[in-house]
Amino acid sequence: MGNYQISSDVLPTLADFSLPEELGFGEVKVPIMYRADFANGEWQTAELTPYGNIELDPAAKVLHYAQEVFEGLKAYKVGDGRPNFFRPLENLKRMNRSAERMCMIEIPEDIYMDGISLMTAYSEPFIPNGSGKSLYLRPFLIGTRSNLGMGVSDTFTFMVIASPSTIYHAGHMKIQIEREACRAARGGTGAAKTGGNYAAALQSAQNVQRRGYDQSLWLDPVEMKYIEELSGMNFFILQNGELHTPVLNGSFLAGITRDSILALARHQGLTVIERDIPIQEVLTGIQSSAVSEIFACGTAAIVSPVSLIADADGTTYEVQKVDELAATLRQSLLAIQERREADPYLWTAEVDGSYYSEK
Ligand SMILES: Cc1ncc(COP(=O)(O)O)c(C=O)c1O
Numbered sequence: 337m338g339n340y341q342i343s344s345d346v347l348p349t350l351a352d353f354s355l356p357e358e359l360g361f362g363e364v365k366v367p368i369m370y371r372a373d374f375a376n377g378e379w380q381t382a383e384l385t386p387y388g389n390i391e392l393d394p395a396a397k398v399l400h401y402a403q404e405v406f407e408g409l410k411a412y413k414v415g416d417g418r419p420n421f422f423r424p425l426e427n428l429k430r431m432n433r434s435a436e437r438m439c440m441i442e443i444p445e446d447i448y449m450d451g452i453s454l455m456t457a458y459s460e461p462f463i464p465n466g467s468g469k470s471l472y473l474r475p476f477l478i479g480t481r482s483n484l485g486m487g488v489s490d491t492f493t494f495m496v497i498a499s500p501s502t503i504y505h506a507g508h509m510k511i512q513i514e515r516e517a518c519r520a521a522r523g524g525t526g527a528a529k530t531g532g533n534y535a536a537a538l539q540s541a542q543n544v545q546r547r548g549y550d551q552s553l554w555l556d557p558v559e560m561k562y563i564e565e566l567s568g569m570n571f572f573i574l575q576n577g578e579l580h581t582p583v584l585n586g587s588f589l590a591g592i593t594r595d596s597i598l599a600l601a602r603h604q605g606l607t608v609i610e611r612d613i614p615i616q617e618v619l620t621g622i623q624s625s626a627v628s629e630i631f632a633c634g635t636a637a638i639v640s641p642v643s644l645i646a647d648a649d650g651t652t653y654e655v656q657k658v659d660e661l662a663a664t665l666r667q668s669l670l671a672i673q674e675r676r677e678a679d680p681y682l683w684t685a686e687v688d689g690s691y692y693s694e695k
Contacts, residue, residue, distance in 0.1 A: 337690065338446035340372075340382040346458060349386040355462050361504040361636060362472060365497055366459040370451040373480075374441050374492040382447060384454050387497065393482035397489040402532045403479030405434035408635050409592075410470035411456040411498075411687070413463040414674035418686045419456050419471065422673045424449070426592045431475065434528035439488040440477055450691075451475060451496035457691040459498055467674060468503035472636070504636035508643040508658050511553045511566065512544040513615060515648040518557035519567065519588075526557075526564075526587035537567040549646055551632075555615060557587055562612045569632035569640065570594035573618055574661055576626055583610040593633040593669070599681060600668050619645065622653040630655050631662035638673075639666035 346368055353367045365387060372382035397403040407427045413419040428448045435442060452473050456463070463471045475496045479489030517540045520526025520533050540552040553571070556562040563582050565571050570591040572581045579601050584590050601608050621627030622645065630642040641659035646652045671677035675684055 338372075338379070338382060338444065338450050340370075340384065340450050340454070342454075343383060343385040345386045346384055350458060350461075353462065355464070355500055359464060359469070359500055359502050361501045362474075362499045364501070365499050366455070366462055366471070368455065368458055370455055370496040372447050372451065372494045374494070377490075379444065379447060382450060384458065390493070390495075392480065395482040395484050397479035397481050397487075400484065401479070401486065402530065402535070403438055403440060403489055404476060405431055405438055405440060405528060405530050406474060406476035407431045407529060409452070409473050409475075410501075410635060410673070411452070411463060411473060412470045412674045412684075413460065413465045414467055414469075415676055417675075418689065419460055419463055420675055420684045420686045421452065421456070423592055423596070423683050424452060424685060426595070427475070430529060430590065430592070431477070434530055435477060437525055437528040438479075438530055440479060441492050443475075443477060443494055447494060448475065449688075451494070453687050453691045455496050455498045456687050459500070462500050464500050464502070466502075467676075468670065470501060470503075472499045472501040474498065503638065506550065506569075506632075506637040506640035508641050509550045509632065510548070510644040510646065511551045511642055512547065512549040512646040513648060514540045514544070514552040514554055515560065518560075519552075519554045519564070521557045522585070522587045524557075524587065527584070527589060529589060534567070541567060547646070553615075553645065554588070556585070556612075561614055561616075563615055563618065564588040565591075566632050569634035569637065572597065572631050572633065573613065573621070573627050574629040574657075575621055578607040578609055579661075580609045580611060580613055582613055585612075591634055593635055593638065596669055596681075596683065597633050597639065597665055600665060604664075604668075619647070619653050622655055625656055627655070629657045629661050631659075631665075633665075638670060639663075 367387045411419045481489035554564045565588040641662045
């Protein structure tokens with residue numbers, strides 16, 4: 337455990353809070369937040385406080401040069417016992433890989449665990465306990481040094497905010513291949529969870545939504561030939577009974593759900609192949625039924641089926657099966673995440689009881 341204090345306003349603030357009827361995903365925020373600052377070469381005492389605006393110098397690096405990284409993970413409270421996380425240290429590892437890429441300070445494990453654990457322990461009365469519901473946690477790190485020169489920050493703020501949420505309902509997704517724009521260049525920041533990648537995806541998202549589709553399907557930025565990912569989910573196809581997903585190549589995100597799905601599918605006896613997947617092969621495969629099912633996965637939606645792929649020229653390809661294997665994998669994964677089934681992989685971890693002691 338690191339060094340932290342709990343503001344005396346936290347408990348009264350929580351006592352005044354109640355959950356609205358409709359939660360949605362990421363809409364409602366619990367009225368507290370965790371913050372740890374790095375200044376003068378060291379981490380300062382962290383604090384759990386009421387949720388509120390933060391003050392930033394207008395010249396802060398994050399505002400001009402997008403020096404920031406973030407994560408998304410869930411705490412579940414479906415079974416008995418204390419709320420539990422799902423593979424929380426994988427998110428920390430990825431966050432620190434992202435931070436390294438963005439020339440930011442490494443977040444120590446105790447500061448990160450304090451942040452997500454305090455937020456979860458103090459928010460426990462507001463964690464919805466229906467299946468698929470959770471407390472979505474959003475840790476993030478920003479560069480705060482206030483000079484306008486292009487360069488790295490030496491002061492940082494790490495925070496955790498949280499949102500009681502229902503599962504993100506992506507529905508049966510209709511996606512459009514993005515043939516013009518790139519989300520992230522090879523050698524760029526695609527493998528980091530940093531805001532700039534998401535900003536780069538906005539225009540394409542807007543364009544495909546105007547055409548009536550749900551999401552853009554990103555291709556590799558070098559040849560515009562191989563599938564990479566969706567803007568917030570990794571991509572899978574069922575081809576001739578085998579499960580295929582793009583091999584990690586440094587220009588898209590190594591999803592923790594992706595990794596978990598690969599393990600579950602192998603365990604269920606499926607052949608699993610990570611490789612470069614040409615988009616043309618998928619389109620031809622849909623037509624010949626060699627590709628029978630397509631889905632995407634990520635923390636928010638877990639596993640979401642794709643029912644149709646549209647090309648930029650307007651041609652559409654309807655997928656033969658929708659939400660068959662995807663539904664099986666979603667149910668298996670969710671049962672582990674919610675601790676309704678055995679967890680042979682040791683993926684879940686209860687919030688440590690000591691975080692409750694000061695309440
Ligand atoms: C760009 C991108 N790809 C993939 C994913 C899926 O990653 P994970 O399964 O770790 O949530 C996410 C979500 O975090 C994402 O933002």
